[in-house]
Amino acid sequence: MQEVMSDEMLELISQRFRLLADPMRLKILHQLQGGEKSVTELVQATGASQPNVSKHLSTLRSHSMVKRRQEGNMAFFSIDAPFIFDICNIVCDSMKLELEQKQNLLGPA
Known part of the structure; x- marks a missing residue:
């Protein structure tokens, strides 16, 4: 029986x-x-501005998705919720499958 969520x-x-x-x-x-x-x-990796990256890191940190480590005047970030990649992989795999199914319907080019 499925649990009822509040x-x-x-x-x-x-x-x-x-x-x-x-x-x-x-x-x-x-x-x-x-x-x-x-x-x-x-x-450098994202091509975004430093204020933009910092804003997103702050949001991710406030939701416990990333953690911050300070070393001198440098801040380092890492994943604090590794399950997030399980979710991403499920979504990516389903999108790949959907694309393959659509390509099969269209037949060879």
Whole structure:
């Protein structure tokens, strides 16, 4: 039997999906998948401005998706919620399957 979720729990789940709905946040998480990076490294890897990257890191940190480590005047970020890549892989795999099915319907080019 399926568990009934409260409105509050559904709202929390919705907030988590909204957090992941931003392409720049996904790009930052993807960069951090390989390990800890400084803000400067993330700016270079994403092509975004430092204030933009910092804003997204702050949002991700406030939702416990990334953690911050300070070393002198440098801030380093890493993944604090590794399950996020399970979600991303499920979505990516389903999108690949859907694309393959559409290509099969169209036949060879």
